[in-house]
Amino acid sequence: MPAEGDDREYAVLVLTPAGRDAALAARALEQAGIQVVVCEDGETLTTRVAAGAGAALVAEDALSPEIVAELVDILGAQPPWSDFPFLIFTERAATARENQRALETFGGLGNVTALERPLHMLTMISAVRAALRARARQYAARDALEERDREVRQRDQFLAMLGHELRNPLGALRNAAQMLQRDEDTVRRLERPVAVIDRQIHHLTRLVDDLLDVARVTTGKIALQRTPTDLGAVCFGLVEESRRASHERGLELFFEASGGPVFVLGDRVRLEQIVNNLLTNALKYTPTGGRVAISVETSPDDGEAVLRVADTGMGIHADALRSIFEPFTQSERTLDRAQGGMGLGLSVVRTLVRLHGGAVAATSPGLGRGTTFTVRLPLAEPLAPDADDLTPRTDWKVPRRRILIVEDGADNRETLQELLESLGHDVHVAIDGVEGVARALAVRPDIALVDIGLPLIDGFEVARRVRAAVGSEMFLVALTGYGQPEDRARAAAAGFDAHLTKPMDLDVLERMLVTLTADGRSRPAAGASAAADRHAQREEARDVLIDRAPCDEGVARRNGVEREAVAQQVRARHHLEK
Numbered sequence: 284m285p286a287e288g289d290d291r292e293y294a295v296l297v298l299t300p301a302g303r304d305a306a307l308a309a310r311a312l313e314q315a316g317i318q319v320v321v322c323e324d325g326e327t328l329t330t331r332v333a334a335g336a337g338a339a340l341v342a343e344d345a346l347s348p349e350i351v352a353e354l355v356d357i358l359g360a361q362p363p364w365s366d367f368p369f370l371i372f373t374e375r376a377a378t379a380r381e382n383q384r385a386l387e388t389f390g391g392l393g394n395v396t397a398l399e400r401p402l403h404m405l406t407m408i409s410a411v412r413a414a415l416r417a418r419a420r421q422y423a424a425r426d427a428l429e430e431r432d433r434e435v436r437q438r439d440q441f442l443a444m445l446g447h448e449l450r451n452p453l454g455a456l457r458n459a460a461q462m463l464q465r466d467e468d469t470v471r472r473l474e475r476p477v478a479v480i481d482r483q484i485h486h487l488t489r490l491v492d493d494l495l496d497v498a499r500v501t502t503g504k505i506a507l508q509r510t511p512t513d514l515g516a517v518c519f520g521l522v523e524e525s526r527r528a529s530h531e532r533g534l535e536l537f538f539e540a541s542g543g544p545v546f547v548l549g550d551r552v553r554l555e556q557i558v559n560n561l562l563t564n565a566l567k568y569t570p571t572g573g574r575v576a577i578s579v580e581t582s583p584d585d586g587e588a589v590l591r592v593a594d595t596g597m598g599i600h601a602d603a604l605r606s607i608f609e610p611f612t613q614s615e616r617t618l619d620r621a622q623g624g625m626g627l628g629l630s631v632v633r634t635l636v637r638l639h640g641g642a643v644a645a646t647s648p649g650l651g652r653g654t655t656f657t658v659r660l661p662l663a664e665p666l667a668p669d670a671d672d673l674t675p676r677t678d679w680k681v682p683r684r685r686i687l688i689v690e691d692g693a694d695n696r697e698t699l700q701e702l703l704e705s706l707g708h709d710v711h712v713a714i715d716g717v718e719g720v721a722r723a724l725a726v727r728p729d730i731a732l733v734d735i736g737l738p739l740i741d742g743f744e745v746a747r748r749v750r751a752a753v754g755s756e757m758f759l760v761a762l763t764g765y766g767q768p769e770d771r772a773r774a775a776a777a778g779f780d781a782h783l784t785k786p787m788d789l790d791v792l793e794r795m796l797v798t799l800t801a802d803g804r805s806r807p808a809a810g811a812s813a814a815a816d817r818h819a820q821r822e823e824a825r826d827v828l829i830d831r832a833p834c835d836e837g838v839a840r841r842n843g844v845e846r847e848a849v850a851q852q853v854r855a856r857h858h859l860e861k
Contacts, residue, residue: 454786457488458699760779
């Protein structure tokens with residue numbers, strides 16, 4: 284029996300054109316314990332069906348073509364779990380052809396049961412009860428889907444909070460590590476320990492990002508920003524960045540490219556994430572003395588770009604190949620967990636490749652015999668750059684800036700302050716939101732780095748109050764452990780120019796500091812937005828600049844040219860050895 288609040292969902296709608304048929308049917312159903320709503324006309328029926336009900340018991344001659352068409356439209360908008368049942372009284376003494384024509388007429392209604400007159404009451408009640416049981420199963424499916432969605436929302440909220448709580452201490456650790464890396468005496472004496480600290484901070488940050496990324500991609504919360512992108516240049520840049528790590532592990536790292544650029548229509552940040560995840564996976568599972576090779580080529584007959592990442596490492600058992608792209612899956616995990624990770628990277632790869640309209644597959648001859656991952660993506664026409672855009676920008680010099688840090692966490696605040704002061708900047712601090720607004724208005728910094736989870740008033744309110752007081756004449760950066768897309772949207776709405784997720788990469792901040800305008804408006808050039816956005820998202824797929832000013836496309840393109848130019852120079856070489 285349905286609960287009292289669910290009565291409408293299990294009501295049977297009855298519509299007959301005239302006479303006592305409706306009253307008789309309703310009385311018989313009510314005596315059987317079934318709730319009935321008698322509809323006066325077709326319009327009432329369509330309204331009730333749209334509002335929700337258990338089933339409809341309708342005479343054939345009560346359904347005009349107009350009513351049927353309206354019902355078809357209503358049922359076409361049903362959610363996937365719903366298949367509304369119709370029981371239709373057919374005409375008395377109808378011929379087989381007439382019955383067939385009736386079924387064709389009402390076929391658009393979907394779940395239709397024909398009840399031929401004359402009809403025994405017991406047969407009618409049995410048919411209605413069967414329809415209501417089927418409807419109850421549909422409601423159960425709906426409730427299960429809603430419960431799953433609720434659990435997904437709770438999971439996302441938990442992961443967002445977990446990410447925030449983990450990123451705050453990671454932010455302080457990275458600030459301290461970057462201070463050590465910039466001290467020549469420390470690097471000379473403690474090069475290896477400092478490198479270990481930095482490497483493990485990056486590893487922990489990546490684990491946090493993998494957790495959040497797998498949640499976003501599996502729920503379709505990633506929107507791609509597609510432009511023609513040279514896949515070869517993307518791979519070359521990441522290979523070069525990984526060359527030192529591969530050398531330290533005693534691995535040979537090769538890059539092989541076709542004779543020219545290989546353009547795909549893709550989101551550069553996510554393409555880099557695909558390649559980086561595959562490359563990291565290959566380096567992780569290849570023992571000392573092994574070989575990792577990345578190749579990019581075109582398959583003109585198929586209209587595809589083909590990326591292969593092959594290694595001579597541990598290999599994958601045939602049974603494991605079927606599930607290797609599932610979340611939290613790792614092949615032949617050992618108790619020492621020397622490779623680390625949570626088995627999320629390949630799941631993210633598969634989803635991102637599919638979002639780009641491509642496919643990814645893994646092959647392996649067996650354990651100990653290496654693995655090859657093959658990604659296929661649709662080819663695209665290249666984007667022709669302006670001639671003036673071919674000059675690499677290498678003259679990044681960071682001028683002295685007045686910087687305000689609004690942060691309640693002492694370790695994050697103090698380490699960031701000391702780091703920025705060691706670089707020659709004039710740094711001011713505030714420990715809560717109210718003090719942050721006051722200091723911003725008193726000091727008028729070139730740039731303000733504002734935490735979101737502040738005491739008294741949060742970072743969003745800080746940005747709103749500062750914007751109301753000084754307008755656009757201050758560059759505001761949300762520097763926070765909250766890194767979900769909705770957090771970035773809230774930051775933009777509050778008036779922030781950029782959103783950086785802890786732990787912050789100093790290179791990203793320095794690019795902002797380089798290109799703040801010199802007229803006191805503290806507005807970054809469009810090129811800085813593009814460059815910093817690419818750099819930060821390539822590292823973590825986390826940090827974004829919010830472009831609050833018109834963008835000079837030529838300047839924006841120039842910032843990515845250095846890597847492109849170098850990549851073009853090496854494409855003529857068949858492969859790059861370490």
